[in-house]
Amino acid sequence: MDTIWILLVISVMGLVYSQPAILQALTISPINTSRITRCYCIHHCPDNAANGTCSTHGDGRCFSQIELLSLSSRATRITKGCTPPETGSVFQCRSGSQHVLPKVIECCDSDLCNANLNPVLTESMKSRVVSGNNTASDFTMYAVAVVCSVTLVGVFLIILGTSIYIKWVRDRRTKTEQLFVTQLNEPPHALSDFELKRSLSDQSSSRHATNGMISTLQDIVTESSGSGRGAALLVQSTVGRQCRFIKEVGKGRFGSVWKATWFGDPIAVKIFSTIEENSWMREAEIYQTTLLRHDGILGFIAADIGGTGTSTNMILVMEYHEYGSxxxxxxxxxxxxxxxxxxxxxxxxxxxxxxxxxxxxxxxxxxxxxxxxxxxxxxxxxxxxxxxxxxxxxxxxxxxxxxxxxxxxxxxxxxxxxxxxxxxxxxxxxxxxxxxxxxxxxxxxxxxxxxxxxxxxxxxxxxxxxxxxxxxxxxxxxxxxxxxxxxxxxxxxxxxxxxxxxxxxxxxxxxxxxxxxxxxxxxxxxxxxxxxxxxxxxxxxxxxxx
The missing domain is CATH 1.10.510.10 (Transferase(Phosphotransferase) domain 1)
Incomplete structure (x- = not known):
């Protein structure tokens, strides 16, 4: 805390010693009311009186001022009069360079001394002000241009980012489905799956030998469950993992529909994305309702869940009908x-x-x-x-x-x-x-x-x-x-x-x-x-x- 006070005192002292005029201006001295000065006045006479004289006392002075009235016409006006007795007159006599329109002020402290004061407003001062005004105008235009550019760039980046995100989501969804399809197309690795596949294949061969109208898929569906609610859950999982996908035949808000085969039998596989888990669960639940099977209702074969390592996909395996909808x-x-x-x-x-x-x-x-x-x-x-x-x-x-x-x-x-x-x-x-x-x-x-x-x-x-x-x-x-x-x-x-x-x-x-x-x-x-x-x-x- 002491260090802060010391630094503050040093800063004030440096400011005071580097700017003695400010110290003089800020120093409040008693007003000398005994001293009265008469000044010549024009355009600055007290009480809007006609041109003549005015008087001031104390530290008041006489001044003569020339100022530019308009940048376009370059017209000027001369003003003469008395400054007030307060110490502010010091700043008034030194403030000619601080105005928007150029002006030059000269002061004196004897009677009627300002009658002979004729300040001059040079062309260089006029051009400097015009240049400064143009600079301000240019700065304003530059600021507006910068704000507009930043706004447009921001909107563009938002649109670009949104488009990239949507494309990324779609590509990720497509890649996930493709990975899922590739994974499902791979032959089963577990020994039990291989043995089940060989057993079903042998059974299919014998069935086809005796009756060409009966397929392996029909055997699985009709012989695994007699409730009319689809195949048994173990068989459903096996069928779902042994599908070989051929082509995509439809797409909707839930995911996509693929034509696939299971040991040569055509089937339709409906793949649900992860966010549609409720849709998959509800549809699988309805399809597995007891005694639902009917010629006028799409045949349900299996429901299964599979993953690609990065996401999970839910599938429904149905009968495939070439004519479509x-x-x-x-x-x-x-x-x-x-x-x-x-x-x-x-x-x-x-x-x-x-x-x-x-x-x-x-x-x-x-x-x-x-x-x-x-x-x-x-x-x-x-x-x-x-x-x-x-x-x-x-x-x-x-x-x-x-x-x-x-x-x-x-x-x-x-x-x-x-x-x-x-x-x-x-x-x-x-x-x-x-x-x-x-x-x-x-x-x-x-x-x-x-x-x-x-x-x-x-x-x-x-x-x-x-x-x-x-x-x-x-x-x-x-x-x-x-x-x-x-x-x-x-x-x-x-x-x-x-x-x-x-x-x-x-x-x-x-x-x-x-x-x-x-x-x-x-x-x-x-x-x-x-x-x-x-x-x-x-x-x-x-x-x-x-």
């Missing part, structure tokens, strides 16, 4: 009545099985899909349909009288296909019938999409999304609400459908199933029976014509 199937095809009804009846039969509760010691709860659309329905090689993507399903647990919604409890499904009660969030979550009725709204839209591609009166339409004219490609919930709730718009029923009994019956099903009141919609069982009746009539008509 119903959406892809309808793009370039004209459907005759028989094929159209076959596609409709088989997917509705799958939904009816989902909605049906099977009571028993090993029963099946009723399940609502909640995301039905043509992209979630696959077309098999025999031109029948099956329902896929069960990750959003809800189940009704009758023994506990509660609805299992899974990890998603808010808005669920594709916005374009959402029924009015889901868009307005007025669906009764405690009533499972309301959830099944929401599926039937989706059924109406899917039937409309299929029927548009069907040949009626010798003509058919090209494929269209539902509400393709009214909604953009990726609509918002508010946009969907305005179209289907406020305006009450539904897909257009072509006029010529009224002249064909089959299409007329289909139009009636659609109209009832996309009703705004969910309680007025037909059930999946009733639609299934109607479609079965129409199919039978169509086939019998063809036989009679033959």
């Amino acid at each position: 119903l959406f892809d199937f309808l793009q370039e095809r004209r459907l005759d009545a028989a094929l159209m009804l076959r596609l409709m009846h088989t997917f509705v039969a799958g939904l009816c099985h989902l909605h049906t509760e099977i009571i028993g010691s090993q029963g099946k709860p009723p399940i609502a899909h909640r995301d039905l659309k043509t992209k979630n329905i696959l077309v098999k090689g025999n031109l029948t349909c099956c329902i896929a993507d069960l990750g959003h399903c809800a189940r009704y647990l009758s023994e506990r009288n509660e609805i299992d919604l899974g990890y998603q409890t808010g808005l669920v499904g594709t916005k374009r296909y959402m029924p009015p009660e889901v868009v307005t969030q007025t669906v009764v979550q405690t009533t499972f019938e309301a959830l099944k009725a929401a599926d039937m709204y989706n059924v109406a839209l899917i039937l409309w999409e299929i029927a548009r591609c069907g040949v009626c009166c010798g003509e058919s339409y090209t494929y269209q999304y539902p509400y393709q004219q009214e909604l953009p490609v990726d609509p918002s919930v508010q946009h969907v609400y305005h179209v289907i709730c406020v305006l009450g718009i539904r897909p257009t029923i072509p006029g010529r459908w009224q002249y064909d009994p089959t299409f007329k019956a289909l139009a009636r099903i659609m109209t009832e199933c996309w009703s705004a009141d969910w309680q007025c919609r037909q059930s999946a069982l009733r639609v299934k029976k109607t479609l079965a009746f129409l199919t039978e009539n169509c086939l019998s008509g063809k036989e009679s014509e033959a």
Whole structure:
């Protein structure tokens, strides 16, 4: 503390001795009021008096000043008068170089002495001030330029950093999937896996020798479990680690879908990224529901978890269908009545099985899909349909009288296909019938999409999304609400459908199933029976014509 005081005293003393004028200015001496000085005044007379004289006393002085009024016109003005008696007059007589516009001040201390004082404002002083003003202006422009440049560079760096991060995440995700695929494509190293593979291969050879229609994959699925919930967990793990990947056939928010083989049998492998663990767990749980297996529901084979050393990937192994989704199937095809009804009846039969509760010691709860659309329905090689993507399903647990919604409890499904009660969030979550009725709204839209591609009166339409004219490609919930709730718009029923009994019956099903009141919609069982009746009539008509 003493050292600080010593340094402070030394600094003050150095400042005082180096600037005696400041010490003199700061020294307050008594004002000599006995001394009176008269001065000549112009433009600085007391009380705005006319040009004449003024008087000051004490330390006051007479001054004469010339100053530049404008940089542009270079006009000057001369001012004369008295300084105040305070010690500030010392600074006033020395402050000519401290003003923005140049001025020169001269002082004297005898009567009327300033009458003969004529200070001069030289051209060099004017040019120096102009130069200084330009410098200030240049500095301002330079500062603005620097601020703008730094801002732009900052924004650019933020955008660049964000782009690099997004690309890094995507590349890392792709590399992880590729590493995972490579790891799964490698032959198993454990002896037990090798022995199991040889055993299954031998079993496959004997099966193919006796019956070419039975494959190794079918043997594993059908013989490992009799509950209708997929293969046993040990076999699931084995199948999941022995897949050989061929190509990527699809990609979505959850991850990707690959075509693969297992001992020569084609399979589909759905790979979930780490952040979609809940989706994988929910879909695997639904697929392994007891007695879920049905021709109208995508066949589930196995669920497994694999790693690459840096991340973990979850997979679902499913049946593979070459035609892909119903959406892809309808793009370039004209459907005759028989094929159209076959596609409709088989997917509705799958939904009816989902909605049906099977009571028993090993029963099946009723399940609502909640995301039905043509992209979630696959077309098999025999031109029948099956329902896929069960990750959003809800189940009704009758023994506990509660609805299992899974990890998603808010808005669920594709916005374009959402029924009015889901868009307005007025669906009764405690009533499972309301959830099944929401599926039937989706059924109406899917039937409309299929029927548009069907040949009626010798003509058919090209494929269209539902509400393709009214909604953009990726609509918002508010946009969907305005179209289907406020305006009450539904897909257009072509006029010529009224002249064909089959299409007329289909139009009636659609109209009832996309009703705004969910309680007025037909059930999946009733639609299934109607479609079965129409199919039978169509086939019998063809036989009679033959």
